[in-house]
Amino acid sequence: MKVAVVYFSQTGVTAKLAGAVMEGLGSHDNIHVTEHRINGTEIFEGRFRNQPLLDELNGCDGIIFGSPTYMGSVAAQFKAFADATSDQWCEQLWAGKLAAGFTCGSGLNGDQAATLQYMATLANQQGMLWMGLDLPKNDPREINRLGCQAGAVAHSAHGEADPRDLDTARYLGERFAKQVSRLKGNS
Ligand SMILES: Cc1cc2nc3c(=O)[nH]c(=O)nc-3n(C[C@H](O)[C@H](O)[C@H](O)COP(=O)(O)O)c2cc1C
Numbered sequence: 001m002k003v004a005v006v007y008f009s010q011t012g013v014t015a016k017l018a019g020a021v022m023e024g025l026g027s028h029d030n031i032h033v034t035e036h037r038i039n040g041t042e043i044f045e046g047r048f049r050n051q052p053l054l055d056e057l058n059g060c061d062g063i064i065f066g067s068p069t070y071m072g073s074v075a076a077q078f079k080a081f082a083d084a085t086s087d088q089w090c091e092q093l094w095a096g097k098l099a100a101g102f103t104c105g106s107g108l109n110g111d112q113a114a115t116l117q118y119m120a121t122l123a124n125q126q127g128m129l130w131m132g133l134d135l136p137k138n139d140p141r142e143i144n145r146l147g148c149q150a151g152a153v154a155h156s157a158h159g160e161a162d163p164r165d166l167d168t169a170r171y172l173g174e175r176f177a178k179q180v181s182r183l184k185g186n187s
Contacts (some may be wrong), residue, residue: 007066024173095127
């Protein structure tokens with residue numbers, strides 16, 4: 001099974017969340033993970049261009065999206081990537097693949113949920129199957145302490161990811177690994 005983690009990160013918090021998601025994915029055997037950190041140099045005159053990446057994503061069983069929350073949504077660099085997937089939309093090349101997302105913000109409630117809602121809309125446009133969390137806010141381990149079921153949300157106070165939010169991202173990766181395996185009929 002092939003899973004990709006595609007994200008943008010400027011100051012490194014989302015990148016740390018991506019690392020935790022990948023640790024979670026690693027809890028399951030037989031999952032090959034592709035990581036791609038979106039870079040501003042992939043955007044030419046406002047258009048994201050990286051055909052080899054899009055070809056790689058076409059061959060994946062699941063894709064996990066990540067972006068910091070900027071002005072209540074995904075960062076422009078992530079949106080440029082999303083807009084570049086319109087060929088995939090035309091052919092519904094990603095239909096049936098599993099999707100999930102993670103984000104962070106410097107606000108305790110900085111509208112991070114709106115960022116995940118955009119990612120879920122992107123997944124729905126592509127015919128993908130959106131996976132959220134199955135953790136109530138009162139989980140004794142304090143993962144999903146911020147109480148968002150749509151995906152992994154982090155609060156990046158003082159420019160650092162909270163360890164409990166990294167645990168939430170790790171859990172998202174673990175759950176994704178189980179669900180992608182189930183979808184493929186392997187468990
Ligand atoms: C242009 C800009 C807009 C931002 N908008 C929000 C926001 O709407 N909500 C929020 O909680 N944090 C906001 N932030 C803070 C970032 O989400 C936060 O610093 C995050 O940890 C950055 O992630 P990164 O380290 O992966 O780049 C904004 C930061 C920038 C630079």
